[in-house]
Amino acid sequence: MTTILVTGGTGTLGRLVVERLRAGGHEVRVLSRHSEPYAVDLRKGGAGLDAAVAGVDTIVHCASSQKGDEEAAANLIRAARGARVPHLVYVSIVGVDRVPFRYYKSKLAVERLVEESGLGWTVLRATQFHDLLVMMLQGLSKLPVLFLPAGLRDQPVEVAEVADRLAELAAGAPAGRVEDMGGPEVRTFESLARAYLKASGRRRAVVNVPLWGAAYRGFRSGGHLTPERAVGTGSFEEYLARRFGSGQVRAESGRGGEGRPGA
Template identity: 50%
Template sequence: MTAPILVTGGTGTLGSLLVPRLLDAGRPVRVLTRHTRPAADGVEYVARDLLQGDGIDEAVAGAETIVHLAGGPKGDDVATRNLAAAAKRSGARHLVYVSVTGVDDVPVAWMRTKLASERAVADSGVPWTTLRPAQFHSLVLGIAEKMAKMPVIPAPGALRFQPVDERDVAAHLAGLVLGEPSGLVPDLAGPADLTLPELLAGYLAAAGRRRPMLPVPLPGKIGRAYRGGLNLAREGAVRGTRTWEDYLAEHVADARAARAARPAAR
């Protein structure tokens, strides 16, 4: 019987897109979650807490490939070290980690934990692959929606981003998971570099809303890092195909049109 692929965070934004691709490739999948749930659609679920570390050896047992997608606002480095140590003890042959672009240079606490997680994977003694994708379209949309609630939107014009569609990430990641360990692979970014005002303007147009935008500087070390483009993908990055405009048309404009087409409540 083919060994299962263990996916942490398999019910999240990226995991829920990756798991079906692995199943379509004929690979059994085991998903590590925080909460118990019954097996479904060919997926086995195991409930473990990576931060606590209890029972991880049983969760990874028999899995030759382990994909680490789970994350949170705190403790990613601890969780990754716990998982990497268990992967080593189990004799896993491939440990795959998803990080983020700019993790080397942007002085943000969350980025530092992602970089520490990368190092835990690289130092685990298990053959490994690490992918650094840019910010997901869904994440950027959430930020745009929150900012659009302000009467005037502060929009530093020097900030550039390369948002990538999570479906492009899932497709690319599936190939890496099913392939051989490759170390730190080229970054994955969206098809275009866009400033924050451009991202916000696209959202407002799709949502049919108007808000004035106020150019403001982003101060300090973080501001300098973003103005210098240190958050962007490294040279030689792979580029996704789905654009920010495509994503907005699908998730914002179409939803707006559907609401407008509903008959008024009596």
């Protein structure tokens, strides 16, 4: 039986990877800051991390945050080398080498740590999940007018499909940098925003606003897209239908409830 450690194993992606690996007959350890018996803060490392990786055949590194990713990865790699873990799988983001966005720079740095770790490794880059896009749009639509960065497109992918691919890679041999994984279609950000407004029952004026800076230019040029690898099948509308149901019902029953969770 293969023993696999999933970091960030209680998160949006990680918990699905855990489910799929267990369904495949693997023994799975879940590492997160608050999940016993492997409750570990990767940014600190220590004996708890050493115990988590001991005897593991593969690590799937899904844990990520807005700060400290490089430190966390370095600690994980150090522990994995000490335990002679044969395979480290890392999930990254399409465009981290093309868009000079701060978070992307951190993800690219982690990729390099993985590649230079001396371990057997696999790196999968995916486009942004539907969940993240909705979280962004929820924040932007708190105002009466929904302001969007002009000229942007996106290619959101279903997180469950990325989990399927990661579980497949984790069960196999180290493969290096594998082909990117993108959602089924490249869409304008405005069309995605209008689909979200319709599904959630919100009424907002939509205004496209030109921005500036190298990161914005990188996104506007499509550096975060992979149209040639549009291998995902789940559409944004299908995700919205599962999450919100009928937008018309929500509009009629949920007015005045903008402050409620999920509103």
